Amino acid sequence: MTERTDLKTIAAEWLADGKADVLIGWQAGTLPLAAAPLILHADRSGADPAGGNKDKLVFDARCAMNLVNLLHKFKDKKVAVVVKGCDSRSLIGLIQEKQVDRDRIVVIGAPCAGVIDPSALARITGCDAPSGATLEKDQVRVVCDREEKVVPLSEAVYPGCRGCSVRNPLLADCLIADPVEQSAAPEAFGDVEALRQMSRDERWRKFLHEMKRCILCHACRAMCPACYCRECFADITRPRLAGRTADPADAMFFHLLRLMHLAGRCTGCGACVRACPMGVDLRLYNDFLRAFAKKEYGFEAGADAQAPPFIGEFDQNDPNDFTM
Amino acid sequence: MKENVADWEPKILAFLCTWCSYAGADLAGVSRYQYPPNIRIVKVPCSGRVNPAYILKGLCQGYDGVLVSGCHPGDCHYLTGNYHARRKFHLLARLLDFAGIEEGRVRFSWISAAEGARFADVMKQMTDTIVKLGPNTQMAKAQVRYD
Numbered sequence: 001m002t003e004r005t006d007l008k009t010i011a012a013e014w015l016a017d018g019k020a021d022v023l024i025g026w027q028a029g030t031l032p033l034a035a036a037p038l039i040l041h042a043d044r045s046g047a048d049p050a051g052g053n054k055d056k057l058v059f060d061a062r063c064a065m066n067l068v069n070l071l072h073k074f075k076d077k078k079v080a081v082v083v084k085g086c087d088s089r090s091l092i093g094l095i096q097e098k099q100v101d102r103d104r105i106v107v108i109g110a111p112c113a114g115v116i117d118p119s120a121l122a123r124i125t126g127c128d129a130p131s132g133a134t135l136e137k138d139q140v141r142v143v144c145d146r147e148e149k150v151v152p153l154s155e156a157v158y159p160g161c162r163g164c165s166v167r168n169p170l171l172a173d174c175l176i177a178d179p180v181e182q183s184a185a186p187e188a189f190g191d192v193e194a195l196r197q198m199s200r201d202e203r204w205r206k207f208l209h210e211m212k213r214c215i216l217c218h219a220c221r222a223m224c225p226a227c228y229c230r231e232c233f234a235d236i237t238r239p240r241l242a243g244r245t246a247d248p249a250d251a252m253f254f255h256l257l258r259l260m261h262l263a264g265r266c267t268g269c270g271a272c273v274r275a276c277p278m279g280v281d282l283r284l285y286n287d288f289l290r291a292f293a294k295k296e297y298g299f300e301a302g303a304d305a306q307a308p309p310f311i312g313e314f315d316q317n318d319p320n321d322f323t324m
Numbered sequence: 325m326k327e328n329v330a331d332w333e334p335k336i337l338a339f340l341c342t343w344c345s346y347a348g349a350d351l352a353g354v355s356r357y358q359y360p361p362n363i364r365i366v367k368v369p370c371s372g373r374v375n376p377a378y379i380l381k382g383l384c385q386g387y388d389g390v391l392v393s394g395c396h397p398g399d400c401h402y403l404t405g406n407y408h409a410r411r412k413f414h415l416l417a418r419l420l421d422f423a424g425i426e427e428g429r430v431r432f433s434w435i436s437a438a439e440g441a442r443f444a445d446v447m448k449q450m451t452d453t454i455v456k457l458g459p460n461t462q463m464a465k466a467q468v469r470y471d
Contacts, residue, residue, distance in 0.1 A: 196422065204424025204462065233377060241377055249384045249465040253377075256419065260376045263415050288422050292415065311415070314407035320397065322417040323410075324433035324446055 002109065003174040007057050007082070010108060010174055015042040015050040020080035020106050024070050026063040027056040032133035033116055033140070035062040037070060059176060060135055061153060064115040066090055066271040069225040071100055078104055084112040085182070086160075088169035089267035089302025090225040096305045097265075099228055109172025111180045114153065114161030116140065119279070121156045125149045160270050160283065163187070170303070189291040191284055207252070210285075213278040214251035216244055220272035220282055221258065226265045233257060259285055264293045264310020267302035334454040336389040337382040338363045338447075339374045341406075344395035344436045351440030359444040360451040363391070370394065372405030376416050379430055383463040389429050389454040393446070396434040406434070425462055428453035 007025070014020045020042065027038035038056055042049045059082065067081055068090040083091055091107065094100040116135075122128040127144035134141045138153045154162070167182035169175070195203055218234060221227045234242040234254055242257070243250035266286045273283045293299040296319060299310045340346040346367050352359065364387075368374055371394025382390045392413060400406040413432045420430055431450060435443050 192422075200421075200424050200427065202424070203422060207423040241381065243384065243465065245465070247465045249463050252423075252463055253380050253384050256380055256423065257377050259419060260412070260416060285422075288419070289415075292418055296414070296418075297411075311412055312408070314404065314411050316397070316407065318407070318411050319414055320410065322414050322432060324431050324449065 002172055004178070005174050005176060007059055007108065007110075007176045008054055010176070011040065011054045011057055011080070012048075012050040014080050014106060015040060015054075016044070018042075018044075019078070021077045022074050023050075023054075023080040024067045024074075025057045025082040025108075026059060026065070026067070027053075028058055029062070032130050032142075033062050033118065033121070033135070035060075035065065037065060037067055039070070059110045061112075061114060061116050061140075061157070062135065063110075063112075064158075064270075064274055066223070066225055066269045068094065068269075069223060069271065071105070071225075072228050078106070080106040080108060082108045082110050082176075083169050083172065084110050084115070085164065085166035085169050086112075086267065086269045088171045089166060090269050090271075091302075092171055092305045093226060093265060093267055093302040094228075096302075096307060097309070102305070107169070107172045107174075109169035109175045111168045111175060111177050113167060113180050114157030114164065116153075116156050117158040117161075120158070121151060124151050124155060158270060158273075160268065171305075187290070189287050192288045192291045195284065206284075208248060210280050210282075211248045211251040211255065214248075214255065214280050215278055216251060216254060217277060218254075219275040219277060220280075223271040223275035224262075224266075225269070225271065226262060226267075227258075233261075255282075255285070259289060262286065263289045264297075264299055265301050266290060332459055334362045334388040334451060334459075335386070336363045336391060336450060336454060337387040338365050338391040338393065339368050339371070339378065340365055340435075341371045341373075341394040341401075342367050342369055343401040344399065344434075345371075345393035345443070347437035348393075348435040348439050348443040351437065352443040353440075355440045357440055357444035359447040362451050362454070363447055370400065370402050370405035371409040372400075372402070374409065376412060379416065380463070383425075383429065383460060384465050386460065386464040388457070388460040389431070389450060391431050391433065391446075391450050393433045393435050396436055399436060426457050428457060429460065429462075 011023050023040040025038050026035040029036040066087045068087050095102050125142050130142045130144050132143040140151045140156050142149050163183050165183045168179040242254050374392050379390045394406045433446050
């Protein structure tokens, strides 16, 4: 049974007793309904090793960012990190790839009923820059042009959060709340199936439409916990591999190759989707990878830290029907 | 450089593994099998050496088709190179299909050093497919620069 505790209490305790040197959590952001990462460094010289900033720690439906990505910055320290269900899969993926040492990490599990999607909220309320907002138990009050609008939380969350089957962390040393109800059904990948049923021409138009909008800012890569290469193929200059012109072919090259690298590794946490300034539908293509790995090879990313990697492993009886 | 569509000839990039498919191409040559002269061969040590980036880059640089060919599964000179390649290329084939890239632009085959006739046949099939599809307009960059 995982221990139940309070976020601020456990933060203070672990930073004081040396279980962690650094704690990564969330604090309220500067805009309404936004949260920003909060990094606490233990200072054991004073009376309060966790410092006064620990009172800024929050966890609620604003805390969308996947903090696991920040673990790459603290390779030599003992780190405590707050993870949601989806983030825990990213963490398992990193342990599987030996990028994170499980003995060096303490995990604070945060059961999550879904995080707020600002674009969904803007669509519902018709206002993309609310002047104020308050989060209640299952609804959001948004102030737009001095007018208050109430939106049920279930409608304001990301599409991936609605039927989520990993709301409770798969890996946690303690939980800061009681586990929440989650879908027991396996992921259906409805959007992927729908596009697969369409004609090749329609699939191409969708892909071209998405790629035309990509400005190659590489924010998806920056926020992705699985994108930890020291030198990315997109940055190689001798010789230059990936083009950086406005031609959609360059965006296609970048995204198709990034997808190849993410196969069997993307856990669908949605960090790239949230990071994209152009609203490119990256979720659809990431979901395709997950559906492919699951359907064709029975492989699921971020489920088992001991499992062999998907690409890099093979079976003599792997499908051969795609060859001439 | 953009050519006139009327005198367009398909340009096909072929990555052949040195131990099987390249030797198969050699056998096709010494056996005097006829096949279309549209392929540009890149000899690689193993089909497992072919980075999916090369295939995508080939399409971006204006090749009308890309073929990767290696030893039959189980016959790899490095024992497991083509098994690794197979899983990778299965994914790439399905991914390109999902993105709506025309069927047949990128193909994979296994050709042994003893299959000269099959090599000529695969090249004929590949060229026929590309001729039917026409020039690569989907992924080729409008202005190909060698930067």
